Amino acid sequence: MRRGLSIRWKILTGLVVLAIFPMLLLSYLFSDFTDRQVSDQIELKADQAGHYIMLLATQNEKSLAEALKWISQETELVNALHFGEITGDPEQLHRLLKHYQDQYHFDEFEILLASGQRHILSANADNGEPIHLKTTDKQKIGFHKEPISQVIVEDHHLSIFSSAPIALQGSVIGNLRAFNYIDDQYAKQSEEIIEADIAFHNGEKVLSTNLEEFRKIPLNLDEILDEDAVLMTLRSQPHIVYNYPLNHDKAGFMIALNRSAIQAANSSLRQTLMMSTIGVMVAAVLLGMIISRGIAMPLNSMVTNLQEIAEGEADLTKTLDVSTRDEIGSLANSFNRFVKRLRSIIEKTRGTAGSLSEGTHTIRNRFGEMDNAANQQTKALEQAHQGVTEIGQSAGEVADNVSTLVASVQQSSAATHELESTTFVIAEQMENLFGIISDLSSSIHQLSSSNEQIDGNVIELSHNARETSLAAEELEQATNTIKESAEQTSRLAQQAANESLEGKAAVQDTILGISELQLMMEQAHLAIKDLGERSDAIGSIVNVIA
Incomplete structure (x- = not known):
């Protein structure tokens, strides 16, 4: 079949193939490269978001510890605690706790006495206002003589916990403690910052999230958490979920990034490449037609003249138009010289034929x-x-x-x-x-x-x-x-x-x-x-x- 094609179609086919094949190969390679780049960018974004969440938790721990350290050194608080312990009247202590709660907006604020008695002030989950103040002898966390700050899991929710000792005349008389809950509100605030869905877990189940679909994750959460990244369907769209640890032996958080953006970008890129390929193909066809026409026309004229010469019906007064200075133009010039010489030879042959007839x-x-x-x-x-x-x-x-x-x-x-x-x-x-x-x-x-x-x-x-x-x-x-x-x-x-x-x-x-x-x-x-x-x-x- 290839031998039966004319030179114009061979040139046109070659130009189209040479134009389209690199574009298709480039489209494939670029699409694959773009997938990897976008995946890398998503992973980088997830890492940045995870790093930010961990940094935010660390900063919350530090800020909470610094606030408690400053409060624990307040003389008024030390005197109120000592007075209440002597007199049994915690009114002054409770007033100070509300004052500090109004100032720092702790989710939970308490004082643990050395005797084990606890004065707890809980905040309203909706507006952060204290809703009740109670006294209990049940210890939530052990008594500490040194300041600590960490993430804890308590009552099926995560908290950023900080504790600072209250000293009087060189002896620790109590612990000042504060809790900031890592709850759904905290997850929503984090989602607004990192612009990605987030869920906090204790290693067994999701405890807080900005998206309720996270709570429907199957019970095999351990298998999911063992992977660096898993594909999940959230909001009826594919997401890539990355797992990161917190300052806890089991607790951590998951960040879900929407993969539909990648698919949309890839689809847009494929459409762009497809349109580019079609445009290149059309341009290649037009350019190939122009180039092949410039090459094939002199050759076709030459073939026609040679066929007429072979059949004895050639008009040797006709010449090919030379419009270029390339090899085709040189070939046309050579053919014109050949026809001119052939015409001269025929004229000489005619004269010789006359002389031969006379002879x-x-x-x-x-x-x-x-x-x-x-x-x-x-x-x-x-x-x-x-x-x-x-x-x-x-x-x-x-x-x-x-x-x-x-x-x-x-x-x-x-x-x-x-x-x-x-x-x-x-x-x-x-x-x-x-x-x-x-x-x-x-x-x-x-x-x-x-x-x-x-x-x-x-x-x-x-x-x-x-x-x-x-x-x-x-x-x-x-x-x-x-x-x-x-x-x-x-x-x-x-x-x-x-x-x-x-x-x-x-x-x-x-x-x-x-x-x-x-x-x-x-x-x-x-x-x-x-x-x-x-x-x-x-x-x-x-x-x-x-």
Whole structure:
């Protein structure tokens, strides 16, 4: 499928992928990073809130201890306590307790005597006003001779407790004690400060909170408190709950931060990233279309022109528009130069084709002339061949005549043995005869050589004719080869004709020589015969003389 895509779609797809993939990856990484950052920020906020609550409790302990220390050193309070213990009248002591309660707004304020008697002043939970003052012998907390300050769990509620000794003449006569309750009101005030839901517990259950849903936490609070952070649904929204200890072995508090803000922030971030991704994709598509169009248009024009060139229908006068100076512009310039050069080559080819047409016409004319010359050469060769045939026949007749002549010579030689006196003359004539025969043999040998040369010339002429036919197919080399072959053929044909004429003349001369030799042999035979007759006559005369 990828091979079937056009280059424009490949570029467009590549640009879109390169634009979207980093955005998606960045969205994923940034979303995960944002989740961690927000979680870290929430945890940091929870830590800051927890640190603030612990610091607030510590400050309450210190402020409560300092207030009690100052009150315990008041001479009026010491005297009222001593007077009431002596007289049994606590009226003055109770009046001072109300005065200090009105001044410091303790949730509970009491004086514990060394005898165990307690003077308690409790405040109204709604407005902090004292509601009753009572005296009891039941100790709430043991007697202390040193000042203390701590968080205590009493009657299923948490309190910040502080105690300061009251001394008279170097001996401790009582403890001045104050309690500030960590109740729902305290939790609401803390929630307003830290802007998070808070619940105080004793390690077993929630004792005070600003949100009643905290009191519905399952009984497995220990398991929840063992975790640094747990997810809970409060106010019908997901919350992250963190647990922190107080200045107590079991007591502590939980801070719940709304996670919906994180989810809203993440959703907003995802929407922003999604919109950014869509915007980048649209921008990438538009930019890709512009870039791919700038790249694909020259290439498409080039492909169209090349297809037209391949199909033979190209308009070589058209050129590509060069609007850029990049690689595409360089390619378009190169293509324009190619088309210009191709147009020049075609024009040259057309001129060459015209010249070639004229050359072909000239070659055809020369072929016609050569055809006529070849016909003439063929006729001359046929005549030469006929002459050679006649020469061969004449040579046969000459050979027969020579054989007859040799036989006659042998007969004449036999007759001349009888006449030694005439042999010298006959021998000389025979030497002349054999010289003529030698000349005749040489002539016959030359005639045979001429015949072989004529046959070779005929073969060579046929070979040259084939070369001429092949050379005609090879147009660019035909002219020179044809000229050379024509000249060589003409020379060979002329030479063959000349040699044929010379051979024919030599044969005719040989025939004439043989005829003359035959006449001479006949004359010699007659002379020998005459000599024989004369020898017979001489013999007869010798016999007669004898």
